[in-house]
Amino acid sequence: MEHKVITIARETGSGGYHVAQKLSKLLVIPCYDRELLRRASDVSGIHERLFGLADERSGWKEMITSAKKVYNGEILPADSDDYISTSNLFSFQAKIIKDLAKEESCIILGRCGNYLLKDQPDVVRVFIHAPLEVRYKNVASYSEGKSESEILREIRKEDKRRSAYYHYYTGEEWRDVSGYDLCLDSSKLGEDGCAEKICRLLELF
16 A cells, blocks of 8 residues: 555544554554654653643643644754643644654544644545434443443543644644545444545545
């Protein structure tokens, strides 16, 4: 396969993570998720725990209420007072994503990958979604002991975190279809079907 990069954003419980893993096996290319944090830590010298605290799953309440820090590509020097700020941590992570996309065919899961690589010609940007009732069933299957209201609250909370994280660093809306080349409903296609559709699109590039 020629050099191709796929970014996958996904609603909570839509199966996007599993689609990425299936696609990784079909194409025999790596899928990068939390490993991006380790790589960013290695490059910056900043402890991986701090990257985890500033990741898309954390700090969303602060992001909702504060002025957005739209990514501009700048990485601050080590002697800067803001070297370990969330915006600088994101910049290091963005550098890792861009470097990987240039060096190898791969899959980038979440972390504004579609925005960061939007100007790269060999990138396919995918959004996986599904109706709330389907996502509820998926999350309930691995949330033993939680009530229906707790699971629905968890889904909405996770989606809000991802949306806030995306808007904070990009100034754009996470669910805006114009930011993606392909939007797939996993409830209709299934995880295998989504992976196959992405493969077919890659053949056109």
